[in-house]
Amino acid sequence: MIGGGSWGTALALTAWRAGRRVRLWAREEHVVDAVRATRRNPFLPSADIPDDVLVTNDMEEALAGADLAILVSPSQHLRAVARQAEPALAPDAPVVICSKGIERETGLLMGEVVAQVMPNREMAVLSGPTFAAEVAADMATGVTVAAAEDGFHDGHLAARVAVSLASESFRPYLSDDVRGVEIGGAAKNVIAIACGIAAGLGLGSNARAMVITRGLAEITALGLAIGARLETMAGLAGAGDLMLTCSSTQSRNFSYGQALGAGEEAVRRADGPVVEGAENAASVVALARKLRVPMPVCETVLAILDGAPVSASMKALMLADLHPEAVGAEHDWTTPHPARIEEEEERLSA
Incomplete structure (x- = not known):
């Protein structure tokens, strides 16, 4: 070992x-x-x-x-x-x-x-x-x-x-399906940080379920883009691993995100356990961009890790363009979120 x-x-x-x-x-x-x-x-x-x-x-x-x-x-x-x-x-x-x-x-x-x-x-x-x-x-x-x-x-x-x-x-x-098993493990830790952030902000159980589900859609889309199989994404190395690491403070990634969401100083000690989601957020997003796979949850985590405001970044996820839920159908139809339009109009008139 x-x-x-x-x-x-x-x-x-x-x-x-x-x-x-x-x-x-x-x-x-x-x-x-x-x-x-x-x-x-x-x-x-x-x-x-x-x-x-x-x-x-x-x-x-x-x-x-x-x-x-x-x-x-x-x-x-x-x-x-x-x-x-x-x-x-x-x-x-x-x-x-x-x-x-x-x-x-x-x-x-x-x-x-x-x-x-x-x-x-x-x-x-x-x-x-x-x-x-x-x-x-x-x-x-x-x-x-x-x-x-x-x-x-x-x-x-x-x-x-x-x-x-x-x-x-x-x-x-x-x-x-080696690539499918690997991509599930690589990306799920980034989603777990997002779930932790939602918990730290006090957004509730509905929000966590949404982040997990949309996170699985992102991981699935990325997996399919590199030749993984759909059933792998729905299995233990995909959905199973994601559900576990997004649902408990035993997860270092979830706990780290929770500290970020609560406004705490989420410091990773050099001699402490590695927070893999923080280590891999940039590389996961870079691969997604290379393959033109939209991963807005992972993009948001990376932005927060790079210093973007936590609450505003999570709100932007909620106000993103409306589109179909199915993986791969995000660009079939989109329309601006009406709340975002209203918010922008109020800002411009102020």
Whole structure:
């Protein structure tokens, strides 16, 4: 398990419960020291880490003889971590990517990043609605494992990963739609910040439901534009992950947005957990603009992160042009929002 944050630790416990021999690599020395001393990770202090799970910040020690490497680093650090892991991993060992995002400098999905750094390796992605603390606590969880192979069978990489991690409480489903699974994980965190902002502003449950639903429409449109399948967007890695991360303060992205909406100073500490939605808002919007996919919720989050007024930005979403709801039909018909016209007329007459 390459990545010693809360999610990497939870997945290490998942693999251990499934009967696998597990090593956990953490970049931070203080994490390794803490686990060795207390068998607790400061990033996930609620979970005991068994003594036979080796924790190290030596990449070669972590990957020596490994049959599988699971990459669980923050999205913007994945390239560097994969580059470090590549020479230490056996040539025939596959990798599973659990990082969610789009690389800022290149606009590449995480699988495309790994393909550049670790060429000719079998590769799968794992995503879905997962709070690390609940997974670590052995609570019921479903995920999607995707690998780009035709026809499911015992040797399919997604099937091999699913069998390796499945337990009474951890249920993987299989997919061959890698791009669909990845785009759902990349964009949902941005929408979660929008939901948090709505909650911080006190806009109510109706507003949250609207943001989630329209956010899913945006993610679906972006997914279809890159060749993803509609059923993936409606599955665990799409709608499932979105609903979870938009509905609880356990979500760092939701909590961060809530602080923004409430006018608090939503500071991301350099040594604290990464807020992936804030890290990936610009790259998600850049991809959408490149593909000419309208994503007004994500655009609004990016504008707020860049300093736009929070309340006015969310109000502008409500007063945008009226148009059909169906994905892809936004430009079939539009008309200016009458409240916006009235507001503009009042402003001009003042």
